[in-house]
Amino acid sequence: MTTVPVPYRVTAASAETADCVSLEVTPVGQALPGFTPGRFAMVYAFGVGEVPISVSAIGGGHRLVHTVRAIGAVTGALCRLRAGDAVGLRGPYGVGWDLDAAAGSDVLVVAGGIGLAPLRPVVRHVLGHPGHYGRLRVLIGTRAPEDLLYREELAHWRRAAAQVEVTVDRPGPGWRGSVGLVTTLLDRVDTRPDRTTALVCGPEVMIRHTARALLARGLPAHRIQVSLERNMRCGTGHCGHCQLGPLLLCRDGPVVGYHRTRSLLAVREL
Template structure:
């Protein structure tokens, strides 16, 4: 008998979803759009994730990068056998999907405040649905800043959407580590963009996703600038495996991130992330 952790849910059989569109993003990543073959899964919230199964190779957790009706959109970087299979699927292919899983972004905290959405690389994917929410209700939220860090210009995601976000009123800034001959933007770490963002620290909510070292540095910088730790949210997606909270692979101190996260406030995450991994 399988013994589940408190609050964990047993894994359900995956629901079949068909790929209806594929959009290349970078040299090693693509966005796939899925529609249910039969009944749709319950609606996902921004920040939650799905377990997506490539038949014959296995499943992996994937953040939802766009939510529209019954459709699910995932941006996948090819880094292993399963992600390579999923990133390469074209229209007509069928995958299995389980979910929704995890705790999503706290949207209520953002009402009436300026917003910082800070992404490192593929960390922009789980922030993308938030941007649609915030720009779709300008009367509810303050100034929207989207700050993006990337390895190189060729690794930047969602080029068309970035222009649309800017046109809709967001301040969109990007920086790269390794510029090429065509790059005319910023060079350096993403926190360097904060000096050009428009926000009042006392009334700002920040949403951060990217490599763990980048999130730690960003959260510490934000607190030094006067943003309260409980107004900073991180998406911690380390080593998820089962999605149901019983394998323990994603444990961070007392948290099982597939169940208690992936979204965690900085005041809760800071003491846990300060412990060196063995």
């Protein structure tokens, strides 16, 4: 019954930034199988409502992590949850990152802001399968150093041979890293356009700009996967809210090849 939430318990709630919390949830009884990187759940805050949230980690024992940013009533309620609290989950829904298509090729992850959350399981998966993929590069743009997600894990990724580059819009005192838009990082990495798969998530403006920059560097549109956002109420393709032209993003997305979305994203108010 995919319209009814299944009870999960928050087993850990950790503040990532001032307004982002990672909720580790574990099924109370029956688990929801089938989560893969890029797919999402409808997460229910009791009595408040439901929001679509991509998984930011898929653990053993049916544990899932959702990284939530407090931007509204439901996400605010979710961010106030503590270990032991109850949530409801429906899912998994949608199409995730096509990692099979990336097999054997370099993987270029480009994340803006909380767009890193749905990409984290991709990085973990690629690092966990050495030999399956070529070089892994993770380019992250964020607002300020204190808004950077998963700081400790990034160091781990670097030790595991991923190239991880971070750039911020607003450096504070003490920031010794890059300043600028995430696309500036594309200049710094030696991309092999004929053997690279790019996975992009962030605000839609950032996605469009990044995809254009990747095309300009010779990546074909079908090797650029983007994760898009629209209003979602049901997750099952029935409520009609998440339409982007011919696509129902909860069903045909949220991850879609840029070759299918390029012209759609160019139409205002589509």
